[in-house]
Amino acid sequence: MTGGEPRYGAFLSYSHKDAGAARWLHRRLESYRIPRRLVGTGTDCPALSQRLGPIFRDREELAAGHDLSEGVRAALARSDALVVLCSPDAAASVWVGREIAVFRDLNPGKPVLAAIVRGDPADCFPEMLREGADGAALEPLAADLRPEGDGRRLGLLKLVAGLAGIGLDALVQRDAQRRIRRVMAVTLAAAVAVVAMAVLTIFALSARAEADRQRKEAEGLVEFMLTDLRDRLKGVGRLDVLTAVNRRALGYYRQQDLAVLRADSLERRARILHAMGEDDERRGDFDRALAQFDEASRTTAALLAIAPDDPQRIFAQAQSEFWIASVDYERGNLVRAKKGFDRYRVLAERLIAIDRRNPDWLKEAGYAEGNLCSIALKQPQDVRAALRACAAALAWMEAAARRIGDPSTMTKDLANRHAWMADAYRAAGDWPNAVRHRDSELALLERQLARDPANVKFRAARLWSLRGRAKIDLDTGQGDAARVRLIAVLGQLDALIRLDPANIEWRHVRTQILNEIDESRAKTPKE
Numbered sequence: 001m002t003g004g005e006p007r008y009g010a011f012l013s014y015s016h017k018d019a020g021a022a023r024w025l026h027r028r029l030e031s032y033r034i035p036r037r038l039v040g041t042g043t044d045c046p047a048l049s050q051r052l053g054p055i056f057r058d059r060e061e062l063a064a065g066h067d068l069s070e071g072v073r074a075a076l077a078r079s080d081a082l083v084v085l086c087s088p089d090a091a092a093s094v095w096v097g098r099e100i101a102v103f104r105d106l107n108p109g110k111p112v113l114a115a116i117v118r119g120d121p122a123d124c125f126p127e128m129l130r131e132g133a134d135g136a137a138l139e140p141l142a143a144d145l146r147p148e149g150d151g152r153r154l155g156l157l158k159l160v161a162g163l164a165g166i167g168l169d170a171l172v173q174r175d176a177q178r179r180i181r182r183v184m185a186v187t188l189a190a191a192v193a194v195v196a197m198a199v200l201t202i203f204a205l206s207a208r209a210e211a212d213r214q215r216k217e218a219e220g221l222v223e224f225m226l227t228d229l230r231d232r233l234k235g236v237g238r239l240d241v242l243t244a245v246n247r248r249a250l251g252y253y254r255q256q257d258l259a260v261l262r263a264d265s266l267e268r269r270a271r272i273l274h275a276m277g278e279d280d281e282r283r284g285d286f287d288r289a290l291a292q293f294d295e296a297s298r299t300t301a302a303l304l305a306i307a308p309d310d311p312q313r314i315f316a317q318a319q320s321e322f323w324i325a326s327v328d329y330e331r332g333n334l335v336r337a338k339k340g341f342d343r344y345r346v347l348a349e350r351l352i353a354i355d356r357r358n359p360d361w362l363k364e365a366g367y368a369e370g371n372l373c374s375i376a377l378k379q380p381q382d383v384r385a386a387l388r389a390c391a392a393a394l395a396w397m398e399a400a401a402r403r404i405g406d407p408s409t410m411t412k413d414l415a416n417r418h419a420w421m422a423d424a425y426r427a428a429g430d431w432p433n434a435v436r437h438r439d440s441e442l443a444l445l446e447r448q449l450a451r452d453p454a455n456v457k458f459r460a461a462r463l464w465s466l467r468g469r470a471k472i473d474l475d476t477g478q479g480d481a482a483r484v485r486l487i488a489v490l491g492q493l494d495a496l497i498r499l500d501p502a503n504i505e506w507r508h509v510r511t512q513i514l515n516e517i518d519e520s521r522a523k524t525p526k527e
Contacts, residue, residue: 030051079107080163087116277290293320300320318351341371411448449462467485
């Protein structure tokens with residue numbers, strides 16, 4: 001071998017039936033750029049440049065005989081690592097086994113990495129991977145590229161980390177930062193908070209007092225991301241940014257041992273899962289949302305079992321019950337939804353029994369009655385039950401507003417209760433009371449928008465209010481008035497959709513409004 005012959009960052013060994021996966025992995029490994037700050041930081045054969053170097057994949061050089069061609073043996077000798085694509089076919093492949101054996105013989109001590117591409121892990125590892133160079137039995141570790149495993153993205157990062165000799169955690173963090181670096185300005189605030197949290201967790205000192213101080217600071221940042229930052233992001237209407245923040249916050253807990261986390265930390269993690277599920281639900285991804293809510297419910301139920309009279313534990317479990325029932329409601333499974341909302345109401349009543357003066361618990365009672373109000377207005381409607389539940393929900397919210405220090409923080413909840421009250425009266429055919437509550441709702445929203453005209457959450461709520469008023473016009477045969485309102489709503493809704501194109505709910509409502517505009521034309525008296 002002459003000094004001019006190229007060296008390879010890795011040699012890909014695979015069955016020809018996995019050629020598609022090999023081509024994909026070959027392209028991604030050769031094109032992957034290691035984050036600049038991680039170059040040269042590895043402790044084991046660290047990467048000295050941002051590229052892994054050329055990756056050998058040319059299976060056409062295999063001879064038709066029973067041994068590896070000279071070209072392949074030479075490539076194995078000039079490779080710094082071996083990456084074995086594992087599948088049932090690879091496990092049965094003579095060539096893959098020989099390539100592993102030859103690589104180990106030519107490059108003792110150099111890494112052999114495994115990547116599962118198909119099949120069950122128990123059946124996809126070649127025999128040579130199950131034993132070391134000395135013949136001792138091994139339990140192979142592998143990046144799992146299957147969707148049900150690590151997935152292609154994380155699996156690729158595991159391989160890059162192994163080839164470059166750098167830590168996986170550091171690589172994942174840098175890779176994620178690179179992908180979201182150019183999001184809007186509010187994302188930058190989130191990224192700063194996340195980086196600060198990551199710095200606190202990664203560089204935590206071994207001393208117990210210092211570790212506790214850093215834990216409190218990191219969880220303080222998580223709390224900020226769950227409350228103030230989340231409210232601000234909702235205000236600008238960007239689901240993609242909310243998702244990035246949620247994943248970063250959850251990433252902090254994935255680095256911890258859940259078995260030793262304190263109860264308040266576990267509860268905060270459950271709240272992150274609630275937030276992630278809420279955003280998934282708004283995107284229309286109900287399966288993913290339900291998975292998040294179920295995982296959160298397992299935690300909150302366990303915490304409640306330990307402290308059944310703790311109001312915070314009751315509150316946390318109530319949120320899990322609500323979100324799981326909300327998925328059933330959105331899917332139209334009203335029987336299951338009502339059972340879940342009934343469990344939520346029982347928990348809300350327990351909170352009221354503990355402290356009837358607490359405005360947060362009063363709001364929970366309002367939410368609980370509001371859920372039953374919405375169920376009663378679904379077909380087949382129970383108008384009497386709807387009027388009772390909607391009125392009770394409004395009364396609880398008004399009681400909370402009287403108790404709270406700043407009533408303006410209740411605007412959204414009060415407006416929402418007036419909206420549902422209007423719908424209940426509309427179902428009963430009581431048009432004057434339906435109009436009265438729609439007007440009350442709109443007045444609350446207009447006052448809030450006068451203080452914060454750019455708030456997307458209240459801009460959307462105002463559109464729903466105007467649409468509700470147009471429905472009353474349609475019910476009473478006022479097609480012209482309904483159409484004027486709906487056309488105005490449609491134009492403003494299109495502006496919101498341009499802000500957040502991923503919002504499935506808004507697009508669904510837009511289709512409904514177009515149908516209602518057509519209906520208004522049919523109800524306009526012909527001259």
